[in-house]
Amino acid sequence: MADKARQKGSWVLSVFNNRSPTIMLTLYKSMVRSLLEYCCPLWDPHKVSDIQSLFKNMQLEGVQRAFTARIAGCQDLDYWERLKKLSLMSLQRxxxxxxxxxxxxxxxxxxxxxxxxxxxxxxxxxxxxxxxxxxxxxxxxxxxxxxxxxxxxxxxxxxxxxxxxxxxxxxxxxxxxxxxxxxxxxxxxxxxxxxxxxxxxxxxxxxxxxxxxxxxxxxx
Structure with a gap:
C-alpha cells in the first residue's frame, strides 16, 4: 500500500510542474493520501516501529513526508513544521x-x-x-x-x-x-x-x- 502511494506520488511529481501549495495539496489529498488511508481503522499500526518502517522501507509517514518536501516554500522546513504550515495532520493523527x-x-x-x-x-x-x-x-x-x-x-x-x-x-x-x-x-x-x-x-x-x-x- 505504501509502495503504491509512493509510486503515485512520483507520477504526480513527474507530470505536474506546478509546486504551489494549493495545486500540490489538491493532488496529494485526492490521488496519494487516499491510498494510504483506505479502511485504516482496521489495520491501523500501533507500534512506533511499524509507523516508521512498515515492511522494510515502506514508510507510511515517509510517503507524506517526502511529498510535502517538494511543495514550494516548504523545502527548508522539517516535517513537523511542514505539517503546521500546510495545515495537514500526520497520517497517524x-x-x-x-x-x-x-x-x-x-x-x-x-x-x-x-x-x-x-x-x-x-x-x-x-x-x-x-x-x-x-x-x-x-x-x-x-x-x-x-x-x-x-x-x-x-x-x-x-x-x-x-x-x-x-x-x-x-x-x-x-x-x-x-x-x-x-x-x-x-x-x-x-x-x-x-x-x-x-x-x-x-x-x-x-x-x-x-x-x-x-x-x-x-x-x-
Missing amino acids: RRERYILLHMWKIANGSVSNDVEIEFVSRPRTGIKALVPPLRAGVTAFHQSLYDNSFAVKGPRLWNCIPASINEIKEFSTYKRQLTSLLQKIPDKPPVRGYTTSNSNSLLEWRKDPTLLEVWGGQDI
Missing part, C-alpha cells in the same frame, strides 16, 4: 480521527456494532464506551493484540474526547468539532531522524498537563 468517526457512527447507530462495543451515559462524564476486560495472566503478545484492537483502542480514544463533542448528534457537526480539537493538539509523529516525547497518540497527549485547557479543563 488522521487514522485516530477515522477511528473516532467510526466510533461516533457506532454510538449513534449509523453502522453496525460488529464488535459489540457498549456505551454508558453518565451525568458528569457524558457518553463513555466500555473497554472490554482481559483475563489476568495473558502473554505480552496477547496483551499487545488486546491493547491495539479496535474494540479496545476505539473506546479508549472515544473516552479521551470531551463529552461536549461526543454528545453531538449531527455527524457533520461532530466531524467539524472533532477536527477543530485535534488541530489544537501537538502533532509530532514518530519518523526517522526525529526525537519524540511520546508516541504522538491522542491517548498520550491527553495525559499532558499543559494541554488541560485544550481538552476542556478535565483531567483524565
